[in-house]
Amino acid sequence: MNDSEPDIAIIGAGAAGIAAARQLSANNLSVVMLEALQRPGGRSWTHQSPVGPMDLGCGWLHSGGRNPWTRLAEQAGYEINRGPSAWGRQFRNLGFAKADQSEAWSAFDRWSKRLAIIPPASDRASEATEPDSPWTAYLQALSGYISGDELERISARDYAAYHEASTEDNWRLPAGYGTLIAASLPTDVQLHLNMPLQALSLDQQRVVLETQHGVLRPRAVIISVSTNVLAGETIRWPSALDPWRQAASDLPLGNNEKLFLEIIGPSPFEPETHVVGDPHDPATGSYYIRPFGRSVIECFLGGAGARNAAAEGSDAAFARAIDELTGLFGHSVRSQLRPLIASDWTRTASIGGGYSHALPGQAEARLILGQPLEDRIFFAGEATHRTDFSTAHGAFQSGVRAAQEALAALGNPAAAY
Structure with a gap:
């Protein structure tokens, strides 16, 4: 040195x-x-592939209007996609009826409001769920994506502080968030x-x-x-x-991992769409389909799903993701999906997980x-x-x-x- x-x-x-x-x-x-x-870059990492840049870590300019990385991206001449995300919409209501989606999101909204207005004395986020709700598993899946862990291990006050401060501006960088951060x-x-x-x-x-x-x-x-x-x-x-x-x-740190599947040839996968694999499974994947029109599907795993991926390895995680997508889109898509790359944040010794x-x-x-x-x-x-x-x-x-x-x-x- x-x-x-x-x-x-x-x-x-x-x-x-x-x-x-x-x-x-x-x-x-x-x-x-x-x-x-x-x-x-740490937990920001853009992998350059023949299909295009893929963020294996952070990928969205959350609260984009007040996010300092937005200003740095503008100053450096990076393109920023400010369009709406496909989150919260199940493509063609596959495996998740429209009425059920509405009920599930209403359950999430009620839970979020209880955390902010009448948080449980224990500060345990799980105690703000509704008894016997059919959507508790869905809330657990969302908790995995948002916090990387189950509701029983999440501070209600902590979650509410983030929720109150965040905005709906969720933007993206076609060149990759990790690309911007490393270049800065x-x-x-x-x-x-x-x-x-x-x-x-x-x-x-x-x-x-x-x-x-x-x-x-x-x-x-x-x-x-x-x-x-x-x-x-x-x-x-x-x-x-x-x-x-x-x-x-x-x-x-909670547990969060990403998988990318390459789409081979003609398929029913439409650009900028989204599906949840199984809204009744806390370990289910969240699938962002063909971001920026690219021939990939980004699978996001949180909580139990990410722990399974870390314990069983990427081959098993890819197989489970393909099974979920096949269950929604039909058997024919199995031959159109090829594993591309997967993160392994949990087993990366210098990191050890997703985010706190x-x-x-x-x-x-x-x-x-x-x-x-x-x-x-x-x-x-x-x-x-x-x-x-x-x-x-x-x-x-x-x-x-x-x-x-x-x-x-x-x-x-x-x-x-």
């Missing part, structure tokens, strides 16, 4: 780390970034890929970072690893970070996780944001905030971004 005593080291080159690097790069400080993966890393930041942090400790003056290629001793560190990594054992952390590690364990949710009673852990330690260690990442957690724009905002805190601690004015 060229600089073993930089001013600031950033651990993790995901959306939060990149946002922090952008904030720091204009302040005449030496900045080193360590990334365990062989690419920047400043060129003057010293990036080291495939270099996982092994241990962090503190001496009297500096933070000591141990890697397989040597030791760095920065003046300050911004940690933007996932909550599962912070709470886990892959990195040796000092006991001083125990409160932060406990907060991280109270904000676990607060366990019941633990929404305040986000405040704890975002606090600095001794004005030397600062924390960023979607899990540190009170309302925009689980998103790339929440990660961005947290990276800017952590960088400003680090600049102030080092005696540099935090430049307006």
Whole structure:
């Protein structure tokens, strides 16, 4: 490494780390970034395929009108698709009658309102469901997509905070969200890929970072690893970070995975349509068909469905997805679907899952996780944001905030971004 005593080291080159690097790069400080993966972007990753770019991680500019990545995309000349999504509409009502769709969405709407207006005393989101409702399994499927876990493990307060802050602007980047995020890393930041942090400790003056290629001793560190990594054992952390590690364990990553199926030849799959595999199965897939007119189907798995994919492997996950689509569109489509690529976030050691949710009673852990330690260690990442957690724009905002805190601690004015 060229600089073993930089001013600031950033651990993790995901959306939060990149946002922090952008904030720091204009302040005449030496900045080193360590990334365990062989690419920047973290949980944002656009796979370039012959069929077109495919986002295996975040793929939508949620709350697009106020999303800072929207502005960066505009400045960089990326095309933004601001059209409506096909979510919430079952193509030709296949396997999900129109009246049933209306009832299911009404059940979800009532549940969401109860969380906001009369949240359960236990803070357990499952206790806001209606007893004996025929749509509880559907709500569990939605909870898997939204939070990556079952309603029994979701904080009602945490969910309501996100729901209140979010908007209906869900936009897309044909070039890929991961493409934008990775391309936004400043060129003057010293990036080291495939270099996982092994241990962090503190001496009297500096933070000591141990890697397989040597030791760095920065003046300050911004940690933007996932909550599962912070709470886990892959990195040796000092006991001083125990409160932060406990907060991280109270904000676990849910399970979310994506599969892409290539469509071969003529088929009944129409562009920009959507189906849910089985609205009565909590582990069912959500299928976005031919996004941007491309010959692919994007399958999104959450909660139980994603855990099954991680436990059984991608071959079994592809087979289950094809079975669900065949059940809706007919046996003839089986020969028209070919597995293309699948994510494996759960078993990626430097990540460990999808995105964070607060366990019941633990929404305040986000405040704890975002606090600095001794004005030397600062924390960023979607899990540190009170309302925009689980998103790339929440990660961005947290990276800017952590960088400003680090600049102030080092005696540099935090430049307006």
